[in-house]
Amino acid sequence: MTSSITARRRASEQRRATILKAAAAVFFEQGYAATSIDAIIAQIGGSKRNIYNEFGSKEGLFTALVSEAAEEALEALAVENIGSRDLDGSLSEFGRRLLGIYMSSTLIGVLRTVMAEASRFPELAKAFYEKGPGRTSDRLTAVLEVARARGEIDVPDCRMAAEHFVGMLRDNLHLRVLLGLQDPPEAKDAEAIVASVVSIFLKGVRADRTVSEMH
Amino acid sequence: MTSSITARRRASEQRRATILKAAAAVFFEQGYAATSIDAIIAQIGGSKRNIYNEFGSKEGLFTALVSEAAEEALEALAVENIGSRDLDGSLSEFGRRLLGIYMSSTLIGVLRTVMAEASRFPELAKAFYEKGPGRTSDRLTAVLEVARARGEIDVPDCRMAAEHFVGMLRDNLHLRVLLGLQDPPEAKDAEAIVASVVSIFLKGVRADRTVSEMH
DNA sequence: CCAGTACGGTAACTTACCGTACCCGTCAAT
């Protein structure tokens, strides 16, 4: 009895996941308006009732897709506290994760569609920003403020510096990937990028030796 | 006789410009697929024959729009050589212009649509990148290499550093503007951002004093 | 074994829109 109920629920979740996967492939490739429900169904079989029963409408499917994809991609950031080590280690770890996420095909697709549909789904854009890049900014700002309090760095505005740091990771390479002109970098190249970013940034914000030697 | 011909040509160019302006408003707001020719005509009056006579098709109108809008926005970068001053001045000037362009409503719209439609119009994405961000990278890389040859800076990879620099200008603030969550910064705030970026970057890449004092 | 229900497939309905054709007014040249 209950087993059949849970079996049904499992099947339903399975269907839901299948739909979302196919929807991601089409929405993230073609954009919202150019994507047809038929195109999604053509990938997974079945009929449109599947989608309308589960998500109610095209908008419902799209918002569910973006929310869940963003959530999934971004949760890698939220797991544990990163600011516990020294600044170099924190920034490196931060950068590694951030770059990996930004270069993931999921987040590339989310970025493309969320930017494109920002005027049609403003609340989606807001939710995405706050859960992802906004939270990242907050976290990194806090890390920098601790370092500033310890006299390790010397910047007038930690938030601005934090935003510059994440910007360095979304540089022209990231833009080329977004534009489909290049594949995401291999792990080795990504590591080199993070090292370069952290090196320049750290040297750029570090307090002068005279100051850091004061304590 | 000839006066009427030139008058006609002027009128034609006027019409073309009017169409492009209205097309920009709609395409950049709604995206390619969601934009209807009727919506563009509704803004400027006239009939669709205007558009089809001038641009042939919806695709033709779109590619013409993106090409010309990008060209217009990006030509501010190409005017004169920037690397003639000292590095600080060059980077500041570079940053000022770049930030102004990236925050302009025109380029915000171009970025949104070019990213979204990259899979449908790959050659458009390529042309945009090469004329804009790619050229910027090249230019800045050259500036940095000159500075490195003079021993002013010390970085392993000037191109990578250049890309990081432009990335710093496209930080989370730029993302918020792209997502429609915030208006572009006022001139005063933009100046502060550029100053912060140049300060951190310059300090981050500057050669150690022991090295720069060697000559 | 039977009634009820919920789900899935077919297909139709309605709308939107690209691209084109037609009709009419306007304006210029002879």
Next chain:
DNA sequence: ATTGACGGGTACGGTAAGTTACCGTACTGG
């Protein structure tokens, strides 16, 4: 003044797509 070309407005063909009505089916509970 007449004629002809051009452009505005409208309507239409064809197609594509979002959404829903209808119906069969399979599974739940007694």
